[in-house]
Amino acid sequence: MKDRLFAVIDVETTGGGIKGNRLTEVCIVLLKNGEILDKYTTLINPEKYIPAQITALTGIDNDMVENAPKFHEVAKEIDDFMRDAIFVAHNVNFDYNLVRNEFKELGFEFNRKKLCTVRLSRKLIPGLLSYSLGRLCDSINIPLTNRHRAEGDTDATVILFQRLLTLDPEGLIFNSFLHAHSKQATLPPHLSAEEIHELPEEPGIYLFKDKQHKVIYAGKAINIKKRVISHFYDKMSKEYQLGQETYHVTHEATGNELMALLLEAEYIRKHYPKFNSAQKRPGITYQIISYINQRGIIQLGIGKTKRIQDSVGTFYNRALATEKLELLCETFKLCPRYCTLQSSTEKCSHYKLKNCEGVCDGTELVSDYNLKVTEAINSLGEEKPSFVIKEKGRHFEEEAFILIKEGRYQGYGYLNSEDQITSIEDYEPFLKLQESTFHTHKILNSYLRKHGEKNVIYFENEVFA
Template sequence: MYAILDIETTGGKFNEEGITEIAIYKFDGHAIVDQFISLVNPEREIQPFVVNLTGINSNMLKNAPKFYEVAKRIVEITEDCIIVAHNSSFDYRILKTEFKRLGFPFKRKTLCTVELSQQLIPDMPSYSLGKLTRSLGIPMSDRHRANGDAMATVKLFKMLLHKDLDKAIVKDAIKVEKKSSIAPNLKDIIDNLPSDTGVYYIHNADGEIIYIGKSNNIRKRIVQHFTGTNSKSKKIQRLVNTVTYEKTGSELAALLKESAEIKTHKPIFNRALRRTIFTHALYQYTDSNGYINLEIDKSNRQETPIITFSTRLSAKNFLFKAVDQFELCQKLTGLYTTKSGCFKYDVKECEGACINEEPVAAYNQRVKQLIDKYSYQNKDMLIIDRGRTIEEKTVFLIENGIFKGMGYFDLNHQINNRAILSSIITPMENNRDTQHIIQNYMRRNKRLKIVDLK
């Protein structure tokens, strides 16, 4: 659990500043679960440059509560939380100073979004909150006011959690939380899970990930784990201490993250790297007459396939439909073995490429249409899918046929700008598994939005 906050102060000498405004959002890693926002009477003068910067003046604070009047609420909302702030050393120092004046030892673990941003989003021109959020396309209002800055920090931190592929932030949080705050039984764990699409992480008592999975309904899938009677389910039930999750909105995002993170974390209850995710593929070659032929074969060949499949049967089913859709020859697609015309030629549904009657260029053009539709080789494009909220979309970036990564953007944001794209995209490895996952998803989802980049 995180307490994401921002504090405005009077300015002045070091450790003599007073708080003029505070905003705290309690954040569970997915949504805001509590909040506290208040002006504070600092009982001292505000520096003129601070008044100009924040717009907060002494008249506004005459009837505001003094710090001791809001201290209890601050303790309660930050209890068992990691404090998150942009330049957290400043905000944490100010809080500790105020509590010290009350004779109360205030101690919390902190995370700094400046430092996290420098690690997870390197080479940005500036890491000030205003410039950084603008570069990342994060909407911001009421700059230099506690509520506006705290809300922007929430949105930034949410993006940083998404970019933290090693899950270092989450693992750290699990260790910090008191044991009493972790669900004491499986039912309590289930009650805190959403029925949304995403990736889930099953942790043991040390915060280590012992299983990673993907589901269109996280809660339902965890129930299956916790009620399963097979050997793996029983072991998970004995070792599980908590379950964390990441909503992805898009099923494609969940599939890609699941595959990548199993390889990264190698949980003890996941199959080793899931190397057998596909077994067969569709390849192309040009025969002696110049016609492009298609053939299904095992996916272990050196050349790049057009598209991959989990079984030979699924490959054949796809090819039968493609032959009809693109009016191709059964013989030249390996579906009909003959030394003469194919069956479709006999029933006048084939133009005769099988017996060299159809012009090579005309036939090959239709084959290339199939290849262009189902392969993204050498393409620069975006795949856009549903996001985690109504106002959001997920974007997947492919450059020159190579999958670069994925990210989230607001519907009002212009994502075809390369500079903005590079900042919101979380890099992911391009490998045969990701190619298979993307191609299969594109094949199954006819209404998926594809944007060509120029």
């Protein structure tokens, strides 16, 4: 590490995510050969309000920064001061991304090699309970005064960095962290590189967990390792925050993408992870329902619900439900009025459906009409098939299957080549039962639309009786 120039940095901010978070204070200390060369520190007017909770933490309030320079007024000084230096900070991605975003707002690219004293400390001083700056300084007797101010935190980080340099005299660890393609350079501060190294490059799901091993994100991937690492290259505020709170990554290989999608939906439903947004809310389904009205007529209608329930028919948007109801009305010569396809209380006069046989004006007997409605309802029941989707297993001697019974997802399982399957009941000992939800139905419908029936084996529904 001789002759390398390091800029040890700490910043204070207005708080919030990466986007919209502005600097209020910067301190930079230049080091070479382990010796301090120079220091630069300044308050910065963030040009936005500093929330009270941030002032309580840092002591920096709106009055203090009112006459401080704006970032564009000191940007050149900061750039010149740390030119050709390696950017060093405790939890470096936080400080680095904030400084880079400030330059980006001015239309300039800010690119530096960087080192994280959290990750270096975890490698060179293993076994500590915590690697936060305050706890770390307590553990190895580094004085830390003026906490949560840029200069106080920078001074402590400088001492820490100097000690880390002495623990790696040949610079092997430092150089490995500086390598452009090093996982260490991109991983969040609390995540072990070994956990990432052990991830497989195959389809499945992965779980990000916090310090208490609580699931905070569930995702699916065709290549688990590649997808997990991609999160840490993403500079979006949400992805950055996810990285900061991730301490562990676990995975489950599935052998195929369909099962990964279904498992992802199950983990999101089960754990309601903090950083998942899609699939957390139950989707709206539209169902064709039946009931007997005051005239004793079996009436059909469309109901909206957030649950997959037993009904005459379930659809994922109102247009599909209406289209199916119109088809039933036309095919079985039902009355548009009693299929809730028109609101008029008079004799039906639907613009498209003209073959009503007169139950609305008394021409057709209610008993005859109800027989037709019953026949229409039964026809929809026949459209709920039972089948198995076969997919790739986790290794070449294994086959995955997904079981759907009478149109409803039951779960999944795996079979080995020697397992003998002659009927649908033979799948049940290998079946891992799962919840049928709006999202699993949507995933399966999408799969069938895309792939057709080449991997599908149908069964007669009577086998379940």
